[in-house]
Amino acid sequence: MTNLFVRKATGLVRSWSVFDAFVYALFSINLITLGLYSFSQMYYFGGGLVPALIVSALFIFFEIVVYAALIAVMPRSGGDYVWQSRILGGAVGFILAVTGWWFILWLWVPLYADMFRHIVLVPLLGILGARDTALWFAGTNNGAFLSSLLTLAIVSVFIALGMKTYARIQKFSFYGGMLGLLIVIVLLLTGSPEAFRQGFEQNAMEMFGAQPGVYEATAALGTNAGAALPFVGGGLGLIFLTLPYLVFFNLWPNWGATLYGEVRGATDFKRNIIGMTSALVATTLLGILVLYAISRTIGWDFYVQAGGAWWNYAWGFTTDAPAFPVWPYPALFASFLSGSRVLQFIVVALMSLWWFGWSGTVFLSSTRVIFAAAFDRLLTEKVAEVDDRTGTPIYALLLMVIPSIVVSFLFSYNIANFRSLTLASTLVIAVTFLGTTLAAILLPYRKPDLYRASPIAKYNVLGIPLITVAGMIFGGFLIFLLYQWILDPNALYGIGYSINENGFKNGTSIVYMLANYAIAAIIYF
Numbered sequence: 021m022t023n024l025f026v027r028k029a030t031g032l033v034r035s036w037s038v039f040d041a042f043v044y045a046l047f048s049i050n051l052i053t054l055g056l057y058s059f060s061q062m063y064y065f066g067g068g069l070v071p072a073l074i075v076s077a078l079f080i081f082f083e084i085v086v087y088a089a090l091i092a093v094m095p096r097s098g099g100d101y102v103w104q105s106r107i108l109g110g111a112v113g114f115i116l117a118v119t120g121w122w123f124i125l126w127l128w129v130p131l132y133a134d135m136f137r138h139i140v141l142v143p144l145l146g147i148l149g150a151r152d153t154a155l156w157f158a159g160t161n162n163g164a165f166l167s168s169l170l171t172l173a174i175v176s177v178f179i180a181l182g183m184k185t186y187a188r189i190q191k192f193s194f195y196g197g198m199l200g201l202l203i204v205i206v207l208l209l210t211g212s213p214e215a216f217r218q219g220f221e222q223n224a225m226e227m228f229g230a231q232p233g234v235y236e237a238t239a240a241l242g243t244n245a246g247a248a249l250p251f252v253g254g255g256l257g258l259i260f261l262t263l264p265y266l267v268f269f270n271l272w273p274n275w276g277a278t279l280y281g282e283v284r285g286a287t288d289f290k291r292n293i294i295g296m297t298s299a300l301v302a303t304t305l306l307g308i309l310v311l312y313a314i315s316r317t318i319g320w321d322f323y324v325q326a327g328g329a330w331w332n333y334a335w336g337f338t339t340d341a342p343a344f345p346v347w348p349y350p351a352l353f354a355s356f357l358s359g360s361r362v363l364q365f366i367v368v369a370l371m372s373l374w375w376f377g378w379s380g381t382v383f384l385s386s387t388r389v390i391f392a393a394a395f396d397r398l399l400t401e402k403v404a405e406v407d408d409r410t411g412t413p414i415y416a417l418l419l420m421v422i423p424s425i426v427v428s429f430l431f432s433y434n435i436a437n438f439r440s441l442t443l444a445s446t447l448v449i450a451v452t453f454l455g456t457t458l459a460a461i462l463l464p465y466r467k468p469d470l471y472r473a474s475p476i477a478k479y480n481v482l483g484i485p486l487i488t489v490a491g492m493i494f495g496g497f498l499i500f501l502l503y504q505w506i507l508d509p510n511a512l513y514g515i516g517y518s519i520n521e522n523g524f525k526n527g528t529s530i531v532y533m534l535a536n537y538a539i540a541a542i543i544y545f
Contacts, residue, residue, distance in 0.1 A: 048275035060327030067262035088292035098392025099278030120452025168428035193377025200370025219356035237343035242325025245332035
């Protein structure tokens with residue numbers, strides 16, 4: 021290992037347990053924030069959502085094997101950057117990791133903020149009777165931008181407090197969020213479609229000023245928007261076309277890989293696999309259960325139609341404003357089954373913890389990649405300084421926060437069609453993952469001494485290293501995703517340059533992504 025690292029003592033502290041890493045992985049593939057947010061946007065797909073969840077989880081398991089193995093071999097803060105730079109070369113590691121973990125995460129801030137306003141601010145304000153403020157946050161550009169600033173403030177405080185304190189915040193949010201989800205599931209499984217419809221009509225009018233007949237109007241707007249997403253079915257081909265949108269939610273059980281230099285027991289390959297796989301399996305099973313509960317009481321057709329009515333207008337495909345004037349949040353819908361404002365508030369407040377426990381993921385992993393590059397002296401050494409009390413790389417955090425304000429402004433006010441970049445946030449990170457996957461495939465051959473001395477050397481499939489086999493499977497999945505996103509032959513994702521002449525060509529997305537890679541290359545060279 022002596023020839024791999026110029027310096028060994030990072031100043032970071034191994035303050036997390038493997039359970040802390042499991043909770044972080046569970047929040048990274050967050051069913052309530054990323055999951056419900058993505059599901060509502062997928063209203064026009066033809067592949068069954070439940071089988072898509074299962075198929076995607078099967079491929080993502082091989083991602084877990086790749087990352088668990090690399091962590092066991094080189095458990096260093098910086099993750100993808102460290103592995104790529106040591107196996108593929110410094111230029112590849114820097115350009116891919118800095119773009120995927122630094123620059124593109126600026127774009128994630130307004131996305132986290134959009135979920136913050138829809139999942140936390142708007143429903144709580146509505147329940148408290150602050151209708152005008154709730155609608156201001158839900159439907160205005162100013163509300164979106166203020167949500168981004170609030171998100172940045174919250175996240176900065178969480179991360180500045182250090183890994184140990186953030187682990188406590190995660191655990192509190194985990195237990196409280198799980199309690200809230202249990203209440204939501206019970207409400208949905210014990211309710212009835214008739215009770216939901218009555219509660220929806222009454223609460224939509226009282227909380228948000230909707231007009232009588234809002235249920236039927238929402239269903240009609242969703243149908244006109246092309247709501248078609250089935251609960252199951254749709255055929256294997258349509259299910260696979262659903263995956264490139266679905267993975268916006270669940271491609272991230274490895275999100276904490278850049279932090280494993282600060283996790284105790286990180287060299288234990290099996291424990292790494294168990295931690296991330298448990299998060300993936302738990303999220304997938306909970307997702308299926310929640311979707312089933314939604315179909316039982318809210319009704320699957322109405323759930324999909326409500327998403328179509330909201331996003332068809334939000335994306336500017338129609339001028340018909342949704343009859344239900346806020347994002348169709350299933351936890352809020354479940355609370356409508358109760359006539360008690362106190363119980364409604366408790367349910368939504370507990371469910372809000374899914375956002376608070378997850379929010380730090382937007383910068384926490386990124387700061388460690390920036391730190392690792394500075395530790396290698398590819399960025400000014402000032403960036404590698406950590407706070408003595410909290411162990412936080414403060415200057416790395418500032419390199420995330422300040423540009424995010426600019427990107428959030430562009431996104432909130434849709435300058436240069438910036439809102440169309442949503443899936444680009446996933447595409448660029450997937451390219452980084454592909455670089456790491458290639459490094460994993462080549463590790464036994466490029467660094468044979470390191471590999472043979474590692475705890476993963478004993479794992480083989482028909483004489484081929486397990487890390488190589490898993491890398492080839494997951495790498496193939498990533499190539500499929502990138503083909504669909506970039507060339508988009510069915511015009512489904514809106515971030516590439518479609519090879520279908522009638523498809524959607526997103527020049528803003530292509531220019532933005534190429535500019536990010538160009539800036540990274542300029543910094544490196």
